[in-house]
Amino acid sequence: MNPTKLLAAAAAVVTTLALPAAAQDTLPDLAGREIVAVTENAYVPLNFADPATGEGVGFEYDLFNEVAKRLNAKVKWELSSWDVMIQAVRDGQFDVGMDGITINDERKAQIAFSDSYLTSEQLMLVRADEARFTDATTFGAEASYLIGAQAGTTNFYVAVYNVLDGDEANPRIKLFDTFGASVQALQSGDVDTVLMDQTSANGYIGAKPGAFKVIGTPLGSEDFGFILPPESDLIAPINAALAQIKSDGTMEALQQKWFYDYQAAQ
Template structure:
């Protein structure tokens, strides 16, 4: 489903269930001013990234989780961590909640608890704006000289392996980078030929770099994003209740509008 259709669907839902949402918010747990230690990477436009003007962490996930905390009468202690250690750090209890456009899947769910989904997205191929050598995943796979940039252990990496290439995780056509942002920089510099990302993130990079990028081909699969929590966390049910209320009353729609459309238009 496109982002626009998601927005329309959310708007209809907020009208249809407006009365329910008021009741849901009234019934939300009160965490009594508790401070929640939350972690992200600041490298996933427009979900979480550093404001180029101030260096402050901004993005949809910041707005959403700050809103969750507000409704639960809690505060957020924001921390930063690289993606490759984030899940383990949350599992070990170093942080209580993590977010980085993290796809909900069974393998990760064996290590940590997932919240209910707060966003559904699909994977697309981001390429340079002047790219003409390939037009979709099939034509990309057919040219052995073309390279994909990816961050190890991410959904983007696994979609590259199993949906675009041959299912071999050590395929030399996949160039690994420490952060998502550096893979996009490598694409812009011509060091790789495509980076896979969800449509919302692709929109963010296209909006922030006019004339530099475009999306080609169709979607390569859908994914649900969720917050990760230490297994057995007492925050899981309150966070899920807040997510439901935020979706039901139209607030999630406002966050999507702000970061997927208004932010892009302002760049």
């Protein structure tokens, strides 16, 4: 990462993040309440550790910090692995969680979701020199090709049901503890593709020019939302802040910062 360029990108959105006092007054006031937020720091450019400082940065960090600021709340950031995050939020260990989490009915039965803050499509990320297959059909037809995935994620289920044969135990799926580890396995040749949303694909391609590319057509779209404990009193305030962030141009500015300017700064 080029710190100078990233700071310049951040500065470019400062004026957009500011709101007139009258607009802020329309939102609930949480009176300085502390919100304990959890993420994984393994999903570029949504959440990851800044290589220069080790601090958590990314689109979701900036977005939720902005939500909290508008609600007059403070954020205490914590880290958790993906495999326990949903249960931990459901049990009330954290007030809100985020990790590019797809809103779906199965998860809605366990936890509450905010409104969507990002819509993305699943794509096949491959090495830049890949020429053996060109889409999900040609990939699926060759039994030796492997997919890297994180268990229980949208990427895993799309791999199972949209690319392979619907068998969740299919040995062609190689499981990794983190999303970043699956991308590292792709780069080293241990797997042949990793499925991910457009924003993350853009992030990895931008961060490692010449290493990766996307092939085929989108395998479906997904909406990301913050997760909260069932019946959380933060759902309505967070949704109100998200609506305002979308309507005043701030969401667009944050997307520009992380999905375009961040890549250009690498």
